[in-house]
Amino acid sequence: MSKIKHFLEQSWLLIISAFCFGLLIAVTNAAWSPRIQQNEKGKLNNLMTGLITEAKNFQITIEDVEVLGKKGKITKTDIYQALDDSGSSAGFAFVATGAGFADKIKLVIAVDAKCEKFLGFKVLSSNETPGFGDRIKEDYFGDQFKKAPAGELQLVKTGNPETIDSEIVAISGATVSSEAVVKIFNTYIDKVKEQLQAKELKTNGQ
Amino acid sequence: MANKTSSAPLLGETFIVGLWRENPVFRLLLGMCPTLAVTAAVKPAFTMGLCVIFVLLCSNIIVSLMRNLLKPHLRILMFTLTISTFVTIADLFLRAFQPTMSEVLGPYVPLIIVNCIIICRAEACASKNRLFVSIIDALGMGAGFTVTLCVLAAVREILSTGAIWEIRILPAGFVPWAAMRMPVGAFITLGLLLGLVNVATKRNA
Amino acid sequence: MDTLNILLMGFISIVLINNLVFTKFLGICPYLGVSGRIDMAFGMGMAVTFVVTLSGTLTWLIDHLILMGTPLEVTRYVCFILVIAGAVQLVEMYVRKFFPSLYESFGIFLPLITTNCAILGLCLFINLWEIDNLLEAVVLSFGAGIGFTMAICIMAGIRENLNLADVPECLKGAPITLITAGLLTLAFMGFAGMIR
Numbered sequence: 001m002s003k004i005k006h007f008l009e010q011s012w013l014l015i016i017s018a019f020c021f022g023l024l025i026a027v028t029n030a031a032w033s034p035r036i037q038q039n040e041k042g043k044l045n046n047l048m049t050g051l052i053t054e055a056k057n058f059q060i061t062i063e064d065v066e067v068l069g070k071k072g073k074i075t076k077t078d079i080y081q082a083l084d085d086s087g088s089s090a091g092f093a094f095v096a097t098g099a100g101f102a103d104k105i106k107l108v109i110a111v112d113a114k115c116e117k118f119l120g121f122k123v124l125s126s127n128e129t130p131g132f133g134d135r136i137k138e139d140y141f142g143d144q145f146k147k148a149p150a151g152e153l154q155l156v157k158t159g160n161p162e163t164i165d166s167e168i169v170a171i172s173g174a175t176v177s178s179e180a181v182v183k184i185f186n187t188y189i190d191k192v193k194e195q196l197q198a199k200e201l202k203t204n205g206q
Numbered sequence: 207m208a209n210k211t212s213s214a215p216l217l218g219e220t221f222i223v224g225l226w227r228e229n230p231v232f233r234l235l236l237g238m239c240p241t242l243a244v245t246a247a248v249k250p251a252f253t254m255g256l257c258v259i260f261v262l263l264c265s266n267i268i269v270s271l272m273r274n275l276l277k278p279h280l281r282i283l284m285f286t287l288t289i290s291t292f293v294t295i296a297d298l299f300l301r302a303f304q305p306t307m308s309e310v311l312g313p314y315v316p317l318i319i320v321n322c323i324i325i326c327r328a329e330a331c332a333s334k335n336r337l338f339v340s341i342i343d344a345l346g347m348g349a350g351f352t353v354t355l356c357v358l359a360a361v362r363e364i365l366s367t368g369a370i371w372e373i374r375i376l377p378a379g380f381v382p383w384a385a386m387r388m389p390v391g392a393f394i395t396l397g398l399l400l401g402l403v404n405v406a407t408k409r410n411a
Numbered sequence: 412m413d414t415l416n417i418l419l420m421g422f423i424s425i426v427l428i429n430n431l432v433f434t435k436f437l438g439i440c441p442y443l444g445v446s447g448r449i450d451m452a453f454g455m456g457m458a459v460t461f462v463v464t465l466s467g468t469l470t471w472l473i474d475h476l477i478l479m480g481t482p483l484e485v486t487r488y489v490c491f492i493l494v495i496a497g498a499v500q501l502v503e504m505y506v507r508k509f510f511p512s513l514y515e516s517f518g519i520f521l522p523l524i525t526t527n528c529a530i531l532g533l534c535l536f537i538n539l540w541e542i543d544n545l546l547e548a549v550v551l552s553f554g555a556g557i558g559f560t561m562a563i564c565i566m567a568g569i570r571e572n573l574n575l576a577d578v579p580e581c582l583k584g585a586p587i588t589l590i591t592a593g594l595l596t597l598a599f600m601g602f603a604g605m606i607r
Contacts, residue, residue: 013275014284021291022486028295029485032302039305101603103429129603132384238439239528286496290489298485313535316488320531322440388600389434393593401579401586408581 044095044108047122048080051110052091055082061092062199067191079192082110089113094192095124098184101176103127105136107184111150115196120146121181133177141178144168150189155182221346237323241355242392243314248371251359253307255352257296257315262324262344264292269332270340276333285328290319323347361395362386418550425554428603431529432562433596435536438529442563443588452567453560460556462502462524463533466495467552470534471545491534499524529559565595 008015048058061081066074075097082090093110105126110119120142128134135141140161145153147164154167155178161169170178237258244254265288276284297315300308308315318324327347332340360370366386368376385391431437441455470491478484503522507514524530533555542548569591578587 010277011280013272013277014280014287017272017284018287021287021489025291025294025485025489026482028298029482032298033485035302036298036305039302043305129384129388238443239436239532242439243436283493283496286492287489290492294485294488297488313532313539316535317437317528317532319488319492320528385597389436389596390593390600392436393589393596397582397586397589397593400589401582404581404586 044124047108047124048082048093048110051093051108051120051122052082054084055090056085058082058093062195065094065191065195067096067188077188079195091119092192092196094188096184096188098180098187100126100180101128101133101174105177105180105184107181109185109188111189111192115193116150118145118148118150118185121185128174128177132171132174135171135174136177136181138171141168141171141181145185150193152189153182153185155179221342221349237321237351238396239317240314240321241358242389242396244311245355245359245362245392246366246387247310247363248356248359250307250310251355252352253300253304254311254314255348255355257293257300258318258321258323258351259345259348260296261289261292261318262327262348263341265289265324265328266332266340266344267337269328270335270337273333273335281329281333282325285325286319289324289328293319323351358392358395358399361399362391366391414546418547421547422550422554425551426558426561427599430558430562430599431533431555432559433592433599435532437532438527438559441523441527442566442592443585449564449567449571452563456556456560456563459524459527459529459559460553462495462499463530463556463559464549464552465498465502466530467533467537467555468545468549469494469498471537471542471548474538475543487538492531495530495534529555562595566592569595 045058049055058080060078062079064076065079066076068074077094077096079092079094081092084090091110091112092115093108096107096109097104098107099105103126105128106124107121108124109121111117112119122142123137126134126136128136144161144164145168148168149166151166155170155175156167157170157175159167159169168178168182240254240258244250265285268288269285272284293316296318297308300311300315327343331343335343363370363386364375365383367382368374368378368380383391386395425431429435432439432442438459441459473490473494474487478487478490483490499522533552537548537551542551566588570588573587573591582590
C-alpha cells in the first residue's frame with residue numbers, strides 16, 4: 001500500500017497533466033478534424049478541376065482498381081467521374097503512382113468521357129531534382145499529354161513537342177523523370193480503360 | 207511598484223538577448239535540423255518560426271506555472287509531454303488552416319518536439335523563473351529563431367528563384383541557382399552565414 | 412527472394428541515396444558536436460544505430476497495432492516520443508548493468524540521443540512512407556543508423572585533417588564543418604537514381 005502511495009506521491013502531477021493534455025488534444029482534434037478532412041478532399045478536387053475544366057463535381061465511380069506495376073507490386077486507385085452542370089459525364093480522373101528518379105511520383109491523370117484521349121496530368125507529389133526532373137511540372141512537358149490518344153505512349157528524345165500524338169518528347173537533362181511519367185501512364189491506362197469499358201457496357205446493357 | 211521599474215529593463219534585455227547575443231541558431235547552435243530543412247523559401251521558414259514561437263511560449267508558460275511542483279527526476283518527462291502536446295496542436299492547426307504550408311513543412315513540424323531550443327529553454331529558464339520572465343524569454347528566443355530562419359531562407363530563395371515570398375525581385379535575366387534549393391545550398395549558406403556572424407561579433411568584441 | 416530484393420534495395424536506398432543526414436537534415440546537432448574524432452564518432456554512430464533500430468520497430472508496432480484507424484491516432488507524436496524516451500532509458504539501464512565494457516564505449520551518448528532528431532525523424536518518415544510490413548521497418552531503421560554512422564565517420568575523418576589545414580579564423584569550427592557537409596551532400600547526390 002505504501003509503495004502505491006509513494007508512487008502516487010511522486011507522479012501525481014504527471015498523471016494529472018497527462019490527463020489534461022490528452023483532453024486538450026482531443027478537444028482540438030474534434031474541433032478541427034472536419035476542416036482537415038475537407039482540406040484533404042479539396043486538394044484532390046482542385047487538381048482534378050484544373051484538368052477537367054467543365055466539371056462541377058466529382059464522384060467515385062469505380063473503387064479499388066488494382067493495377068499491376070513493375071515487380072508484381074499491386075497498387076490500388078479509385079476512378080473519379082467528373083460531372084458537369086447538366087449531370088453528364090465530362091471525363092474521368094485517377095491518381096497514379098510510380099517510381100521516379102529520386103522517389104515516388106504521384107500524378108493525377110484525366111481522360112475524356114469516352115476514354116479516347118488523355119486530358120493531361122498534374123503532379124500531386126514528387127521529389128525530383130530541382131531544375132531538371134522537377135520540370136515535369138512545366139507546361140512544355142505537360143501540354144504534350146493533352147489530347148494525346150489514350151493508349152500506349154512512347155518517349156522519344158528528339159521530335160516536335162507541338163504535334164499531339166502518342167510520342168512524348170523528353171525533357172533534356174531529365175530523361176529518367178520523363179520516362180517515369182510515361183511509364184506511369186502506360187501502366188495505368190490499360191487497366192483503367194478495361195474497367196471503364198466494363199462499367200459502361202454494364203450500364204448500356206441495362 | 208519599485209520592483210516593477212527595476213525589473214523592466216531586465217525584461218527588455220532578456221528579449222534582446224534572445225534575439226542577438228544568445229541567438230539560438232547562430233550563437234548557441236541549437237535547432238539546426240529545421241533550420242536547414244525548411245529554409246528553401248521564406249514562407250515556410252516564417253511559418254515554422256511562428257510555430258516554434260507558439261510552442262515555446264505555451265511550454266514556457268506551463269512549465270513556469272508548474273515549476274514548484276516538479277519532481278526532479280521526472281521533469282524531463284514532464285517537459286517532453288508538455289511540448290509534444292503543443293506541437294500536436296500546432297500541427298493540427300496547420301493542417302486545418304494552412305494545408306499547403308503543412309505539406310511543404312511535412313514531418314518537420316512534429317520534429318519541433320525534439321528541437322533542442324524548446325527543451326533547453328524549459329530547463330534553463332522557465333523552470334527557474336517566474337511567469338512573466340519566462341514569457342519574455344520565450345518571445346525573445348522565438349523571435350531570434352524566426353529572424354534567423356527568414357534571413358537564411360531569403361538568401362536561398364533569392365538565389366534559387368529570384369523572388370522572396372514569391373514576389374519577384376531580381377530581373378528576369380537572372381539564371382536561378384538550382385543548387386540553393388537542394389541540401390547543398392542549405393549547408394553551405396548556413397556555414398557562410400555563421401562565418402559572417404563570427405566576423406561581426408569578433409569586430410564588436 | 413523478391414522480399415529479400417526489396418529489403419536490400421530499401422537498405423541501400425536509405426544508407427546511400429536517402430541518407431538521413433545528407434538529404435533529410437536529421438541528426439545535425441550531434442553530427443556537428445561529436446564528429447571531432449573518429450573513435451567518438453564511431454561510438455556515437457553505434458549508439459544511434461542501436462537506439463534507432465529499437466525505436467523504429469517499437470513505434471511501427473505501436474502505430475500499426477494500436478493507433479492506426481482509431482481516434483487515438485491524433486496522439487501519435489506524444490506516443491512516439493514517449494516510447495523513444497522510454498526505450499532509451501531502458502537500453503541505458505540494461506547496457507550499464509550487463510555490458511559495462513560496452514557502456515564505456517558508447518553509453519555516455521545514450522541520454523543525448525533521445526532528443527536527436529534522427530530517431531523521431533525516422534519514426535515519422537516510416538509513418539510517412541506508409542511502410543506496411545514489420546521486416547521492412549526494421550531493415551530501414553537499421554539502415555538509417557548505418558547511414559548516420561557512415562556519414563559521421565566520413566565527417567570525422569575529414570575534420571581530423573581539417574585541424575591541420577589553414578582555415579580562416581572566422582570559419583573555424585561549425586562554419587567549416589557545415590560547408591564540408593554541404594560538399595559531402597553534393598557528392599552523395601551522385602548516388603541518386605542508382606535504384607529504379
